[in-house]
Amino acid sequence: MNLILIAICAAFVAVLYGIVTSQQVLRASAGNAKMQEIAAAIQEGAQAYLGRQYRTIAIVGVVVAILVQLQLRPDHVAGRAGIDRDARPWRSEARHPSGFWPA
Numbered sequence: 001m002n003l004i005l006i007a008i009c010a011a012f013v014a015v016l017y018g019i020v021t022s023q024q025v026l027r028a029s030a031g032n033a034k035m036q037e038i039a040a041a042i043q044e045g046a047q048a049y050l051g052r053q054y055r056t057i058a059i060v061g062v063v064v065a066i067l068v069q070l071q072l073r074p075d076h077v078a079g080r081a082g083i084d085r086d087a088r089p090w091r092s093e094a095r096h097p098s099g100f101w102p103a
Contacts, residue, residue, distance in 0.1 A: 030036055
């Protein structure tokens, strides 16, 4: 049997399992008042945590994108921007990541 066909069948079974399991969870009881209160507190804390994580990742992503863009600029653009070509020691590594790895 072709490996691609096996992978497609496995993916289909996984999606089907996810649908069945999510339906079972959604049909289950929400619990008593105390359980719902605890669940609401957990959800509030999780949302606060995820919000902080997303902000941090966004800031890091913007800084990395700016640094990569400065490293990958063509020489004539970098010169007009006042960036010294020789002051970019990581330029070759930024273009080809294997430059970071030992031979």
